[in-house]
Amino acid sequence: MLETESLTRRFGGVVAVNDVSVRVAQGELHGIIGPNGAGKSTLFALITGHLRPNTGAVAFDGRRIEHLPAHERARLGIAIAFQSVRLFRGMSVLENVMVGAQCSTHHGFLEAALRLPRHRREERAIREKAEASLQRAGITAHAGRSAQSLPLGLQRAVQVARALCGGPRLLLLDEPASGLRGAEREALSGLIEQLRGEGLTVLLVEHDVAFVTRLASRITVMDRGRVIAEGPPAEIRRDPAVVAAYLGREKASA
Numbered sequence: 001m002l003e004t005e006s007l008t009r010r011f012g013g014v015v016a017v018n019d020v021s022v023r024v025a026q027g028e029l030h031g032i033i034g035p036n037g038a039g040k041s042t043l044f045a046l047i048t049g050h051l052r053p054n055t056g057a058v059a060f061d062g063r064r065i066e067h068l069p070a071h072e073r074a075r076l077g078i079a080i081a082f083q084s085v086r087l088f089r090g091m092s093v094l095e096n097v098m099v100g101a102q103c104s105t106h107h108g109f110l111e112a113a114l115r116l117p118r119h120r121r122e123e124r125a126i127r128e129k130a131e132a133s134l135q136r137a138g139i140t141a142h143a144g145r146s147a148q149s150l151p152l153g154l155q156r157a158v159q160v161a162r163a164l165c166g167g168p169r170l171l172l173l174d175e176p177a178s179g180l181r182g183a184e185r186e187a188l189s190g191l192i193e194q195l196r197g198e199g200l201t202v203l204l205v206e207h208d209v210a211f212v213t214r215l216a217s218r219i220t221v222m223d224r225g226r227v228i229a230e231g232p233p234a235e236i237r238r239d240p241a242v243v244a245a246y247l248g249r250e251k252a253s254a
């Protein structure tokens, strides 16, 4: 479903993503791990279109998309829940999720301001989609709450619901569980597991190897912009290069 081919992205002298080729099959939950600064979020931005590569290609369903802007890639079915929580604090949970569907509607600002009938119809359709994705994320009970009062675990679930609102086929989750502990962490893990069960294709960036190992069928390991290993979780955990570059370092800092 998704294939990156020798993707490279530089920031000044830093090669954030260096010759990265990743393949993700339909229905797969593919994990990406690596230490801070490994290039995971930059890779995600190259896939969603928030950044352009210096060289290399991205294909989705066999179609080259690296030249497309982010909103067109979203329309093709690629959605992301960003690493940092970006909720609109003055809006309710439901309204925050409705924002996720805006890109798939046709009306312009003028029409929206005039509240033309087509706009009202679309708003109703968006609301229904948002309610469905709150349900899918298991947070319907919180629909009316103000986003700023939510605990972090719920904020993360709202972000996932927002990404689901456009009905994506490929969902990118950038460290959705970071900062979560105990029951919140378990709930988020359960949500990701459920989405995998529904057949959604998921790319999951996560620092916690145990967390991603439980969920992913394949894992790509990045370090300093490069892919240093790729394979099923059991292999990855034994890979000497991974242990040296990542697991060892993690242990050292623990």
Ligand SMILES: Nc1ncnc2c1ncn2[C@@H]1O[C@H](COP(=O)(O)OP(=O)(O)OP(=O)(O)O)[C@@H](O)[C@H]1O
Pocket (backbone or CB within 6 Å): 011, 014, 015, 016, 034, 035, 036, 037, 038, 039, 040, 041, 042, 043, 083
């Ligand atoms: N907009 C930017 N401008 C300059 N340098 C950047 C930019 N974005 C990322 N970088 C650099 O690119 C490298 C990769 O960063 P990236 O955020 O992709 O890593 P990451 O694997 O997501 O790290 P983390 O686990 O901390 O989220 C880092 O050296 C970072 O400082």
Ligand SMILES: [Mg+2]
Pocket (backbone or CB within 6 Å): 040, 041, 042, 083, 174
């Ligand atoms: Mg990151």
